[in-house]
Amino acid sequence: xxxxxxxxxxxxxxxxxxxxxxxxxxxxxxxxxxxxxxxxxxxxxxxxxxxxxxxxxxxxxxxxxxxxxxxxxxxxxxxxxxxxxxxxxxxxxxxxxxxxxxxxxxxxxxxxxxxxxxxxxxxxxxxxxxxxxxxxx
Numbered sequence: 001x002x003x004x005x006x007x008x009x010x011x012x013x014x015x016x017x018x019x020x021x022x023x024x025x026x027x028x029x030x031x032x033x034x035x036x037x038x039x040x041x042x043x044x045x046x047x048x049x050x051x052x053x054x055x056x057x058x059x060x061x062x063x064x065x066x067x068x069x070x071x072x073x074x075x076x077x078x079x080x081x082x083x084x085x086x087x088x089x090x091x092x093x094x095x096x097x098x099x100x101x102x103x104x105x106x107x108x109x110x111x112x113x114x115x116x117x118x119x120x121x122x123x124x125x126x127x128x129x130x131x132x133x134x135x136x137x
Contacts, residue, residue, distance in 0.1 A: 020055045027052035089120060 007015070030036055031049045045052040068083025080088055095116070098108040 020058055023053040023058050024055060025052070 027045075027047075027050045029049050030039065030051050036046050036049065036051065039051045039053075040046040043054060043057055045054075066083070068081060068086070070079050070081050072079045082088060095108050095112070097105060098112040099105045
């Protein structure tokens with residue numbers, strides 16, 4: 001039984017179909033010539049630095065993706081298992097644009113990413129505290 005079910009099966013199928021359409025019609029920018037050559041050889045349509053992915057290529061990549069995997073930190077004790085029944089809250093990178101009251105909208109900095117990670121860590125810690133003390137997430 002799934003821990004959370006935010007979307008119905010029909011919702012997921014609609015999202016998947018939309019992603020396939022966007023990947024095929026709009027594509028993704030890859031401003032890196034070696035990647036463009038690999039993707040073109042794999043059967044993608046390459047126009048300048050924009051790559052459009054046919055549905056069969058996306059579907060094949062999804063089928064090859066592992067059901068779960070582990071991300072290891074510098075300290076071997078610090079690892080995160082992605083997939084399976086795990087629920088993981090972590091920032092994967094950070095926003096390219098940041099906005100705050102003092103500086104307004106601007107390009108994000110490393111300090112913005114550090115603040116975001118601290119915020120998410122605190123948020124996850126609070127969720128774990130509520131769960132272990134009978135609260136809800």
